[in-house]
Amino acid sequence: MFGFLRRRRRDRIRSRPFPDEWLRVIRRNVPMFGRLPEADRRELLGHVQVFVVEKNYEGCGGLELTEEIRVTIAAAACILLLHRRTDYFPGLITILVYPDAYVAPATTHIGGGILMEGDQIRLGEAWKGGVVVVSWRDLMETAAGRDDGRNLVLHEFAHLLDMEDGAVDGTPVLEGRGRYARWSSVMEHAFERLRRDRALGRYSVLDKYGATDPAEFFAVATEAFFEKAAPLRRRHPELYEELAAFYRQDPARWDRPASLVLVDPEGDEDEVPAVEGPS
Known part of the structure; x- marks a missing residue:
């Protein structure tokens, strides 16, 4: 019964008109969106609507949460859910968003059975207890194409899939x-x-x-x-x-x-002409 009601509620959320400002945010901050097939874009936008409604976000380190932050994280994370039966990362309790890299306590194995405790600078992490932590600045580096193929949101939310x-x-x-x-x-x-x-x-x-x-x-x-x-x-x-x-x-x-050329240091370039997405 509860599963049926949850599906109905999510169907209603996905049927709502998608906010124009959210779409502008996704096009600006999630470059991968422009590469998706049109049907996948439509599916992704529906997932974003559900994710933003259901998931809790918390700003840390003085960061004030905005719709831009919520929608950007939701769109990047939900790319992992396309074409799959999903319950939208059911173990996820909250998303902590820092303005930049942050300091967290860490224990490091240095050999010989010795552990060293101290602080570590991090960009993100995923906890088994249902928490994802990300740096907003790193997400913007990805949006600007300056992360050399890294994607913090995909990385941390892949950990959530692993933990299910x-x-x-x-x-x-x-x-x-x-x-x-x-x-x-x-x-x-x-x-x-x-x-x-x-x-x-x-x-x-x-x-x-x-x-x-x-x-x-x-x-x-x-x-x-x-x-x-x-x-x-x-x-x-x-x-x-x-x-x-x-x-x-x-x-x-x-x-x-068209401007994206992936260079393999030991192989050929991969370059494919662009096609225009929907306006």
Whole structure:
């Protein structure tokens, strides 16, 4: 009964006219929106309406929350939900938004069973208790195209998907038991390859932070899947295939702005002419 009522309420929210100002915010702050197929854009806007209504946001470090902040985070996060049955990150309790990088207590393993406690400067994090923390300035760096394929919101909300089964291990809930064996094999192989690349100082389309552990690898791979799709598909075809099956999307086939050229230091440029989006 409660599930039925929740679906009806969400259907009503999605049926409302989408605010013009929200659309301008998304076009300005979420560059990926312009690359999505038209049907995906419509689906995303409906998800944004539900997300903004249902999710709690808190400004931290003196940041005053605005509709722009709420809508920007919602649009970036909900890209992960396209084409998938979703309950809108059900474990999420609140989103903490800082104006810039922030300082958080951290414990670091320095070897020999020794732990070092201290403060650490961070841009974002996701807690198993249902909290996501992001830096607004970093989101604006992504909007301006200055983050070299990183995407903080995709990274942290990928962690939430990973946590939905109660574990933080780089394996989200998959459809069908048969999927887990191949997922594990592909992810483990790509993870070990990234660890070798980091140790040897070799180039990788994947951010080296993904070599930290399997959970961080999944989050980093999610960023690359959406932000560096063509290079990822070329260099890690099996990894790309697994992520495409999970997210039910194929971003390597999306249209890219004419000015965007992805350069692979050890390969060719990927450049695709732009097509105009809806006005």
